[in-house]
Amino acid sequence: MYEKYWKLKESPFQNTLDTRFLYHSSEYEEAYARLNYCIEGRKGGAILIGEYGAGKSMLCEALLENLNNSHQYLPIYIFYPRLSPQEFLKEIFSQTRKISPPENIEALDLIHLLEKEVFYRSKDENRHPVVIVDEAHLIENIEVFEDLRLLLNFQSEGQFLLTLLFIGQPPLIEKINQLKQLKQRLAIRSRLNHLNKEEVSKYVTYRLSVAGNKEEIFSPSAIESISIHSKGIPREINNICDMALLAGFGKKSQRIDSKLVEEVSQDLEKVFT
Template identity: 40%
Template sequence: MLSGDSGCGKTMIARSLLHELDPSRTEIPLMSNPCRDGEDFLREILYQLGDDSASDLDRQRTVHRIHEIVYDAHAQGKETIVVVDEAQLLLEVSIFDEMRLLLNLQLDDAFLITLLLVGQSPLIESIRKHPGLDQRIATRGALRPLSHEGTHAYVDFRLTTAGREDPVFHTDAVDLIHQHTSGVSRKINNICDIALVIGFSRKLQGIDADWVERLIQAERSDGT
């Protein structure tokens, strides 16, 4: 389970992790839209596994079909990883019950399904309300906003990755960016992107705190 506040990079990290997996050895149904209930959840998994007959099956036949697919995948040396993004939006009790039952699909020496839940912080409390599922979650990660030092390192890393060797943002500018964004990476990205566009258009040698302050004030004006 991977949790964290909005904008901290949960989806990006989850997708980056999945891209590192060998597609010839993994089946990855990705669910990014909230489901109404447990049966809807199962049908969506079956659909994401490539079976278009999901809408024509009742719950029992849907479960049997999922079992057949993941068992066949295991026999071929593949691991099935079900990724549920925006999982904090799942509220129906029956969905959590189906998650728990899916994790019971196993052989004597292997689990047939790995479940990766990705969502905002309320997901943690939602899972705690379902002890049977909570006890089956083996690994948990929580993303937090970046620290002051982390924001500086993050901005430097993004610029270096883009091929920039010399600093672009003055130290006081990044200080102000951290203060304004509270270390939320998506907000950092947004203000830095705008600053770089303006810096390029005005042929600035660097972005100082004065320019960042102007952008912050403009953003506040647009929001009122």
């Protein structure tokens, strides 16, 4: 709607998993490197923690793109973790073998089926299964964690036959802490924190450049205001910037200043108060 007015090729602040718009902050780079190290080193597992809107799912999407572009790995992405232990294991099987396991299969038989038809077959195919559990803090049944931990018992020649990556919000830490054996297997841990003021500026500039911007749209004071109201949360930055561009278009503004950002931010906050 406002793209032509601001000389943009597309909307720069959509809250979608488009990795073209992924800003590589220092924390993102470190978190990605740790997860990648876990995968390439055939480690048992890793955990990534971040508040809502911190960019965990975007990082996860970038990781999946990389895995899908490599024949060395077999990515298994579970984005809906509110499953029973049996459903979790069936989902792993279905994603890897493209068929569903027998409907009434017993839990132990299912684990043996995974061992034979997924893990050892993948090893023979020179592919390493990587199970990514997004929004893992939403796992309700503690037995899910136990069953996934048991899968790490499958090893060959001193290496795990799969890698588990748990990605979620801080409550995930409390759940993992209840399971000492699983916690010990998740030796690689990282956290995505909020962006600081300087990173917010770079984030906004980067996303605008991807969308085709060649001029300064947001004033320095506007960026400072965005940083304050968004608290450095990428999803909130997107919301504020998107509405600021829309409001600026409506007012035929030449630039987005702090006053406009303040107005937009207050309007967004009013909706939830």
